[in-house]
Structures are given as C-alpha cells and as structure tokens.
Amino acid sequence: MKKIKISGMSCNHCVMAATKALNSIEGIRDVKVDLTAGEATFEETAPVDPEIIKKKISEAGFDVVG
Ligand SMILES: [Cu+2]
Numbered sequence: 001m002k003k004i005k006i007s008g009m010s011c012n013h014c015v016m017a018a019t020k021a022l023n024s025i026e027g028i029r030d031v032k033v034d035l036t037a038g039e040a041t042f043e044e045t046a047p048v049d050p051e052i053i054k055k056k057i058s059e060a061g062f063d064v065v066g
Contacts, residue, residue: 003041005066006033006057014062021060025052 006018015033018040022031027046034040054064 001041002044003039004053004064006038006040006062007065008062009033009035009038011035017060018057018062021056022053025056028053 009015009018012035015035019031019033022028022033022040022042025048027044027048028042029045030041030043032041050064057064
C-alpha cells in the first residue's frame with residue numbers, strides 16, 4: 001500500500017475530486033482518501049511515476065506534499 005499526503009482538501013467534495021483524480025491514473029486502484037488526515041492510500045498494480053500523481057492531484061486543485 002502506498003500513502004501520500006495531500007494539502008488543500010477542505011470538504012467531502014474535495015475528497016471525491018482527489019479520489020477521482022487518483023482513480024484516473026493507470027496502475028492505481030483501491031483509492032481511499034482521508035480528509036481529516038489529509039492522506040490518500042492506494043494500491044499500485046504497476047509502478048506509477050510520482051510526477052503523474054502530482055500532476056493529476058494538482059489538476060484537481062490540490063497539492064501532494066509528501
Ligand atoms: Cu471541498
């Protein structure tokens with residue numbers, strides 16, 4: 001399981017947007033976003049370039065901070 005920190009999420013709509021962004025990346029599944037912790041966890045079925053994750057999250061309006 002991979003875990004990333006996401007900043008900028010403030011409500012469940014943000015959680016949905018971040019979840020959708022991660023789910024749209026090929027090789028990522030079982031996405032769970034925790035609003036309170038500001039974290040997302042997921043499984044990688046194939047190695048995913050962290051830059052792609054950063055790009056998708058930033059397109060959704062948030063930032064990967066770790
Ligand atoms: Cu929101």
